[in-house]
Amino acid sequence: MRTNDQIHFCPPARLIVGCGSRTQLPALLERLGYKFGVLVTDTFFSNQTPWVKEYVDAAAALGIETVVFEGGKPDPTTKLCDDATLEIRSKLGGIRPDHVIALGGGSNIDLAKAMCVTLPEGKPVKEFIGTLPAAPHALHLIALPTTAGTGSEATPGAILIDPSNATKVAVMDNVLRPVIALIDPEFTYTCPPRVTADSGVDALTHALESYITLDSFEFDRDGHPDPGYSGRSSLTMLFAHQAIDLCARFLIRTYHDGSDTEARIGMAYASHYAALSYGGAGLNAVHGIAYAVAGLTHQSHGSTNAVMLPYVIDALRTTRHKELVVVARLFGVDAPNEQKMVQQLPFFIREMISQLGIPTTLKDFGIVQEQLPALIDDALAVTRLAKAFPVADVAATYAQIVHRAWAGELGKAQ
Numbered sequence: 001m002r003t004n005d006q007i008h009f010c011p012p013a014r015l016i017v018g019c020g021s022r023t024q025l026p027a028l029l030e031r032l033g034y035k036f037g038v039l040v041t042d043t044f045f046s047n048q049t050p051w052v053k054e055y056v057d058a059a060a061a062l063g064i065e066t067v068v069f070e071g072g073k074p075d076p077t078t079k080l081c082d083d084a085t086l087e088i089r090s091k092l093g094g095i096r097p098d099h100v101i102a103l104g105g106g107s108n109i110d111l112a113k114a115m116c117v118t119l120p121e122g123k124p125v126k127e128f129i130g131t132l133p134a135a136p137h138a139l140h141l142i143a144l145p146t147t148a149g150t151g152s153e154a155t156p157g158a159i160l161i162d163p164s165n166a167t168k169v170a171v172m173d174n175v176l177r178p179v180i181a182l183i184d185p186e187f188t189y190t191c192p193p194r195v196t197a198d199s200g201v202d203a204l205t206h207a208l209e210s211y212i213t214l215d216s217f218e219f220d221r222d223g224h225p226d227p228g229y230s231g232r233s234s235l236t237m238l239f240a241h242q243a244i245d246l247c248a249r250f251l252i253r254t255y256h257d258g259s260d261t262e263a264r265i266g267m268a269y270a271s272h273y274a275a276l277s278y279g280g281a282g283l284n285a286v287h288g289i290a291y292a293v294a295g296l297t298h299q300s301h302g303s304t305n306a307v308m309l310p311y312v313i314d315a316l317r318t319t320r321h322k323e324l325v326v327v328a329r330l331f332g333v334d335a336p337n338e339q340k341m342v343q344q345l346p347f348f349i350r351e352m353i354s355q356l357g358i359p360t361t362l363k364d365f366g367i368v369q370e371q372l373p374a375l376i377d378d379a380l381a382v383t384r385l386a387k388a389f390p391v392a393d394v395a396a397t398y399a400q401i402v403h404r405a406w407a408g409e410l411g412k413a414q
Contacts, residue, residue, distance in 0.1 A: 042072035106150025149199025151275025198302025207243035229282030246270035288385030
């Protein structure tokens with residue numbers, strides 16, 4: 001316990017975790033009084049798995065009607081959200097749904113979150129982007145993640161792409177946090193190795209980044225009475241610690257053997273524990289810079305996080321020495337003393353990322369040196385994340401991290 005923590009914690013109202021737990025959902029929704037829902041997914045889950053039909057039929061048997069939208073796409077756009085809203089409202093014929101179910105990875109969950117505020121009145125999603133004067137009226141969200149990584153089932157934000165300028169925008173409010181998060185590890189058994197690696201390293205990034213982010217008593221909440229993120233606390237660090245431990249044990253195993261059910265279950269737990277940590281504490285430089293890297297390379301979110309992670313950890317060897325000693329021990333880093341352990345940890349993480357088949361330098365991603373100044377500027381422009389980076393000079397440290405990530409340099413003097 002830290003007596004100076006300023007905790008503002010908003011987990012899902014109900015968390016259900018366990019293999020096969022998806023079969024519990026219809027009865028739970030009936031007990032809670034839900035009558036008419038929208039299920040947001042994509043054609044893979046509607047056509048190639050039995051899960052959508054099984055749920056719709058079981059819910060119908062209990063008197064719960066469901067309209068299915070199967071047009072989910074990777075990196076959903078504001079246009080997709082608006083088009084989906086119009087399509088669903090047309091199907092509803094004036095009926096007002098009382099819940100939205102998201103089945104899929106982070107993209108489907110983000111789309112469903114945004115639709116929770118667009119469906120009630122059919123307003124375009126751009127009306128909900130940025131800081132809102134009051135919490136929007138939103139439909140209740142039930143999230144069923146099918147990957148072990150994004151953690152969107154425990155966070156307040158939906159990330160969409162604005163196709164007019166190809167930038168990421170956020171719909172952000174605690175009202176968007178799911179009222180039910182149902183984690184059935186069996187959903188993840190269908191994930192191919194590339195998705196397993198990307199989502200798994202995303203979970204690790206969430207856990208590590210929130211474990212070493214700005215403290216709650218230093219975090220700038222801008223006077224918001226209900227902040228989405230509020231800095232790390234002893235509570236968020238408990239979840240992060242457990243998530244890091246599980247990732248250290250199971251991430252590589254799931255990538256090399258997707259039939260390893262123990263590892264699959266372990267990563268499902270790791271992903272949600274990491275979400276409970278970063279969903280309260282927030283993130284910082286890894287994601288801040290990764291967004292800029294993705295803008296240049298169009299590589300996946302998990303991979304762009306992964307390439308930056310070792311270099312950000314390396315830059316915090318002094319600022320977060322005590323915490324990184326703990327992390328090094330969880331990963332089994334063997335060194336004669338704590339200083340050496342912390343020095344070796346970024347190398348260890350980079351090697352693990354290499355084992356996941358992900359490039360480990362910005363140069364390997366195809367970024368040329370002349371692009372680095374603009375990349376740094378774009379990363380710093382994500383001020384919410386830059387402000388949470390626990391260093392004295394954020395701009396200088398971002399520049400150092402980016403240049404070292406391009407050249408592949410680790411372990412230099414701070």
